[in-house]
Amino acid sequence: MSHDVLAAVLGLLAGTLSALFGVGGGVVFVPTLIFLGASARVAVATSLAAMVPVVLMGSWRQTRYGSVTWRDAAIIGVASVPTAKLGEIVADSLPNDALQRLFAVVLVVTAVQLAVRALREPAAE
Amino acid sequence: MATSLAAILFTAVAAAASHAQAGNVDWSDAALIGLPATAGAVLGAWVHQRIAPRGAVLAFSVLLVVSAGKLAL
Numbered sequence: 423m424s425h426d427v428l429a430a431v432l433g434l435l436a437g438t439l440s441a442l443f444g445v446g447g448g449v450v451f452v453p454t455l456i457f458l459g460a461s462a463r464v465a466v467a468t469s470l471a472a473m474v475p476v477v478l479m480g481s482w483r484q485t486r487y488g489s490v491t492w493r494d495a496a497i498i499g500v501a502s503v504p505t506a507k508l509g510e511i512v513a514d515s516l517p518n519d520a521l522q523r524l525f526a527v528v529l530v531v532t533a534v535q536l537a538v539r540a541l542r543e544p545a546a547e
Numbered sequence: 548m549a550t551s552l553a554a555i556l557f558t559a560v561a562a563a564a565s566h567a568q569a570g571n572v573d574w575s576d577a578a579l580i581g582l583p584a585t586a587g588a589v590l591g592a593w594v595h596q597r598i599a600p601r602g603a604v605l606a607f608s609v610l611l612v613v614s615a616g617k618l619a620l
Contacts, residue, residue: 426579433580437587442595443607446555451580453614460573462618467566468573472581473559479585480592481556484549491550498550499557506562514569522618529615533608540604 429458437476447473449532452525462522466513 436450451469456462484490513521566572 429576429579430583433583434587434590436580437584438591438594439587439607440584441588441591442600443591443604444595447584449611451584453618454580455573455576456618458576460576464571464573467563467569467571468577468580470559470563470566471572471574471577472584474556474563475581475585476588477552477556477559480588481549481553483589483592484552487549489549490553492553495550495553496557498554499561502554502558503561506558507565509562510565510569513566514571526615526619529611529618533611533615536604536611537608540601540608543601 425458429454432458433472440476441480443536445532445536447476449529453529456522462518462525463513466521466525467510 432454433451436447436454439445439450440447448466448469451472452462452465455465455468460468481490481495485492516524563572563577
């Protein structure tokens with residue numbers, strides 16, 4: 423399978439898993455991109471760009487249901503701009519291996535949070 | 548939840564722009580993954596409304612830990 427077809431298939435799968443389990447796109451996009459051969463730095467950066475259309479679609483659908491308070495979203499979003507820049511500086515300054523291991527820790531923390539939440543919820547009827 | 552998603556839109560755009568300035572974004576892969584993922588997210592949200600996947604969540608958690616192991620080693 424060519425790189426492009428594989429990327430598209432994995433993208434479809436990653437988007438499905440992200441929405442199905444309520445996790446951020448990066449949690450599934452970054453390992454996918456590293457699996458496709460990207461360095462951790464490029465995977466993190468590319469995953470953020472890949473998230474834009476996904477979040478745009480999600481926000482548009484939620485706006486149609488009337489559940490988005492855009493003023494609050496803009497305040498929170500704009501406030502996060504400097505920290506996003508800080509994140510980019512930190513990611514750029516770390517060696518690739520260290521960034522990849524740090525992301526592995528994020529994956530484990532996310533996995534534990536998901537498992538704990540699933541186990542605490544009442545069983546499905 | 549919905550407002551937080553919309554806030555992430557601003558964060559993702561800002562963070563992606565910042566990384567793009569540093570020349571780290573692979574735009575081709577971003578489009579190849581991001582556009583199908585948009586369709587996948589619609590599918591995932593649809594499935595989520597129809598099943599209560601405790602077992603699937605636990606299986607997904609294991610998958611994340613396995614991925615973490617592969618990344619760390």
